[in-house]
Amino acid sequence: MNHRRNVSLGFTEGTVPAGTHICQIFNDDDERNDVLVRFILSGLRASERVTCFSERANAAELETVFTAHDLSYAQLTASEAFSLAPTSKVYFEGGQFDPERMLERLACFYDEGVAQGYVGSRILGEMIPEVHELPGGSRLFEYEARISLLLQRLPLTAVCQYDARSFDGATILDVLRVHPMMLVRGSVVHNPFFIPPEVFLA
Template structure:
């Protein structure tokens, strides 16, 4: 008998509860797109005693993320004060050491995950944004990193939501992104919808 992974609230109405170990993404065009998804996502995590990490970008900065969380969750400053959430720019994470390193980045996530559990949190949910990528090598390296997440996320108390700017993605990049995630959230005619790549969804559910 296959054990069903424990679930947690995503905070996103369209999705509902998600199994721990879910790696999904969002395509966005505007700052409002990010706020609409990420604020309820993190609100649900904080209210469920989860440790939360938001790695920000030049498109939507750390200050903007702090303002959005405070506006969307009046009690947010209390969670921030007690160290339940970290919000910091991509340079301090993805480019720590001066350049992107796949293994170092994976290790940092897993260290944060293990530390969160040791501190008594129910799990950890995160978001990251590769808006900083401006060349093919970094894109290819980041795509390999996204694929590697799928190899290590099973069995963890971790939710990973990656956000991608449609301004930065052509058809090839969109296919890369969807291929490496269980599903994607995309805006279609004013409403969010779920987009899946059948092969990955089948592999994750088998």
């Protein structure tokens, strides 16, 4: 993380180093949506490339938000500065959860952004409980730990959203174990439950 630029997340005061891996465990949709919108807008204002994987984010609603902030949803999506796709379409391609494919997708997203001249890249991904029902779903937390390893190499800022109403307590604890930073009451703080990926994956 040395010598990386600091970035604003939009939903909290202060900045974090590019490449920070953050989890948000939310309890209501307004809380989830507020972070999603602020994170996206902050990245676009900073001339970063932004992508969002969410089952609940609505393109029409985001277009209205963009317009209110003097941003063209049509132009940003056409140029691929911003992209939006359902969680199920991205994470569960081919009816399975494949960590290798997803990690390659994230790395390609970052590399393409560099090639296209963006100052940085960021991703917001909301996981949904259906992951546990699919082949490969048991590797979810291996994947999250490997994201932390990937971000040691690539300064791709990532926020992972989990709905506390949809996952049991044991799963939420595992979520905490694989994210070095967490969002608590509007502040990004070091996660005391975090297990370094080198240890978690051993």
